[in-house]
Every structure is written in structure tokens, then in C-alpha cells.
Amino acid sequence: MRPECYFCHIKTVQNLLNKFKPSxxxxxxxxxxxxxxxxxxxxxxxxxxxxxxxxxxKQKLNAKDLYASEKxxxxxxxxxxxxxxxxxxxxNKNPFHTTVKLAVAGxxxxxGAHSVKGDFKEQIKSLLNASLSIDKSKELEKAIQQxxxxxxxxxxxxxxxxxxxxxxxxxxxxxxxxxxxxxVINDITLDDAKQTGIDKLCKVIDNGFDAPSTxxxxxxxxxxQVYHNADAIISKGQGxxxxxxxxNHPNTFFLLMAKCKPMAEMLSCNKNDLIVTKLN
Numbered sequence: 001m002r003p004e005c006y007f008c009h010i011k012t013v014q015n016l017l018n019k020f021k022p023s024x025x026x027x028x029x030x031x032x033x034x035x036x037x038x039x040x041x042x043x044x045x046x047x048x049x050x051x052x053x054x055x056x057x058k059q060k061l062n063a064k065d066l067y068a069s070e071k072x073x074x075x076x077x078x079x080x081x082x083x084x085x086x087x088x089x090x091x092n093k094n095p096f097h098t099t100v101k102l103a104v105a106g107x108x109x110x111x112g113a114h115s116v117k118g119d120f121k122e123q124i125k126s127l128l129n130a131s132l133s134i135d136k137s138k139e140l141e142k143a144i145q146q147x148x149x150x151x152x153x154x155x156x157x158x159x160x161x162x163x164x165x166x167x168x169x170x171x172x173x174x175x176x177x178x179x180x181x182x183x184v185i186n187d188i189t190l191d192d193a194k195q196t197g198i199d200k201l202c203k204v205i206d207n208g209f210d211a212p213s214t215x216x217x218x219x220x221x222x223x224x225q226v227y228h229n230a231d232a233i234i235s236k237g238q239g240x241x242x243x244x245x246x247x248n249h250p251n252t253f254f255l256l257m258a259k260c261k262p263m264a265e266m267l268s269c270n271k272n273d274l275i276v277t278k279l280n
Contacts, residue, residue, distance in 0.1 A: 001042045001049075002262050009038060009046075009053060020061045030060040047213030047242050054184045055210070065183035067157075074109055074158025074186070075195050077121065085165060099162075099169040100137045100255065101128060104274045106162035107155060107237050107257045109186070124162075133258075133273035140234070140253045140276060147231035147251070150175045152202075153214055154188045155237030160196050163236065167201045175202040176226050182210035187239070213243035238263055245279060253278050 013034050017027050037052050057066055065071075085102070092098045105127035144150060150172050154163055167175065177198050179188045193204045208220025214235070216224065227233070233252040235244055241254045241263075254277050258264040264271045 001038070001044075001046075004260060004262055005046050006038060008260065009034065009049060012050070012053065013057075016057050016061065016066065019066075020063065022061060026060055030057065033060070045215075045242060047211045047215060047239050050213075050239075051184065051209075051211040054212075058183075067186040068183070071157035071186050071188075071192060072195075074156075075161065075192060078158055078161035079196060081121070082161075085162075086168075089165060089169065095169055096141055097137050098128075099166045100140065100276060101132060101274065103159075103162045103166045103236070104132070104255045104257060104276060106159040107255070108259075109156050109158035127274065130274055132276055133269045134267065134275045134277045136253060136278045137276045139278055140232075143232040143251045143253065144170055144172060147172070148174060149226075149230050149232075151226055151230035151233045152177045153207075153233065153235045153240050154179055154193070154198075155240060157186045157188050157192050159236070160188050160192050160198065164196050164198055164201065166234075167198065176230075177202050177204045178214075178223065178226075179204065179206045180210060180212070181206045181208045181220070184210045184212050187212050211239075211243070213239040215243045216247065251278070 013031060033056055034053055037056070038049065041049060054066065058064060089095050089099055105124045108123055108127065152163065152167070152175055154160055154177060177193060179190050179193055183189055190204065190206055193199050198204055205222060205226065207214060207223040209215060209218040211218065227249070231251060233249060235241065235252060235254045236256065238256050238259055241256055244252060254275065256275050258267055258269050258271055258273045258275055261271055264273065267275060267277065269275060
């Protein structure tokens with residue numbers, strides 16, 4: 001575990017304590033329990049560590065969904081702007097590339113990576129002026145056109161609104177959209193897919209596990225069958241990248257923002273760069 005990753009997990013704990021304001025005894029118990037998890041699992045991948053920490057947080061802080069209000073608010077806020085974004089894309093000269101970039105920019109709405117600061121709607125609009133640091137969007141478009149089955153791995157609430165816009169742009173007849181199996185951080189669940197209308201556009205399933213990632217060894221048989229049968233995979237966010245970067249499924253495209261130094265170094269880019277890449 002890199003030092004930056006350790007302190008990122010600790011920052012998550014601090015943010016949760018600030019949010020829920022438990023008693024001193026509960027806070028102390030939570031803090032030292034997390035230190036124990038981190039100390040005993042130094043070689044565990046970060047998404048699994050985050051899973052264990054958030055399971056513990058839900059138990060200690062007595063909350064089934066730690067960011068329920070933030071998720072609901074982000075979805076509602078962006079849905080209210082649907083007509084603005086739909087008109088923006090409908091009048092765009094290259095709607096596919098622009099919608100892909102918008103979907104990547106939406107990845108900034110992440111309480112796990114501590115990237116949500118102030119008015120994220122304005123941040124997203126600003127990010128549209130940036131270029132994709134790694135741009136495999138043309139390869140992605142070709143893969144989508146040739147694919148019989150597409151698997152779309154969602155990431156965060158709020159961000160899911162831009163996934164909807166991308167699904168509308170793709171207009172593929174056989175897409176399966178995937179959520180987390182249970183609440184973790186502000187990652188999407190089936191409820192978010194229904195709230196934002198994704199379920200009206202394509203088939204929606206969950207992956208059967210509550211990691212802020214896609215960890216195949218823990219996913220459901222239903223998900224694994226769809227995963228292995230997919231001709232193309234669109235994987236959103238840093239968490240899904242960490243979970244799948246060493247897998248060898250062909251035509252897996254990762255759409256994300258590099259939100260931390262370790263991730264930027266791994267991708268050979270700068271922190272906060274927008275990325276559309278393909279590792280196999």
C-alpha cells in the first residue's frame with residue numbers, strides 16, 4: 001500500500017466522522033478499528049480495503065447508506081438540467097466524442113476520492129474545455145458499432161446522469177448496465193438507475209457485491225455470465241479501473257478521471273486528467 005492510499009483511507013474516516021458526529025467512544029472505536037484493518041492488510045487491493053472500511057462504518061455509525069442524501073441530491077440536481085444537456089449534445093458536431101468526454105468529466109462526483117468540491121456542475125462544464133489526455137474514443141466507437149453485446153459498468157450517483165446521455169447517444173439494442181450490489185460511498189445502486197431512467201434505456205443488473213469497484217472474484221454468477229459474454233465493456237471510474245486493470249477481457253475501455261498521484265503515475269498522465277483508455 002502506498003502512503004498516499006493509506007492517508008486517503010484515513011481521510012475517508014475523518015469525513016465520515018465529521019458527517020455523522022458520533023460520540024467520542026464510537027469515533028475512537030471506529031478509528032482504531034480502521035487502523036487495524038489497514039495494518040493487517042497492507043497487500044490488499046484498495047477497493048477491497050474500501051469495502052471493509054465502509055462495511056465497518058455502516059455498522060459503527062448505524063447507517064445502511066452512508067451517502068444516501070448526497071446521492072439523491074446529485075441525481076436530482078443533474079436531472080433538472082436534462083434539457084440543457086440534451087440540447088447541447090443534439091446541436092454538437094461530434095455528439096459521440098462530446099458525450100464520452102462529458103461522461104468522463106462526470107466522474108469527478110466521487111466522495112470516495114474526495115473530488116467533490118463546491119459546485120460540481122460548474123466543474124463539469126469547465127472540464128469540457130479540456131482535452132482527453134489519453135483518447136481511445138475512436139476505438140471505443142468502432143468497438144460499440146461492431147459489438148453484439150455491450151456491458152456498461154457504472155460508478156457514482158450524479159455521474160450516472162451522464163451515463164444516461166451516453167447510452168442515449170450510443171443507441172445500441174443490447175446493453176447491460178451494472179450497478180453495485182449494495183450501497184458503498186456514493187456509488188450507484190439499482191435505485192439510482194431507476195431514479196435517472198437508465199432502466200428505461202437498457203437492461204440493468206447489480207454485480208452482487210458492495211465494493212466501490214468490480215472485483216470479479218466476489219461478483220454474482222449473473223454478472224459474471226454477462227461479463228464473459230460481452231463483446232465490448234465500458235468501465236466507468238477509477239474504482240472499476242483498479243478492479244479490472246489486470247483482467248484480460250478484450251475490448252475493455254476505461255473512462256475515468258485520474259484523481260490521485262498513484263493513479264496518474266499508473267496511467268502516465270497528470271492528476272485530474274480525463275482518460276479514455278484500453279489496456280488490452
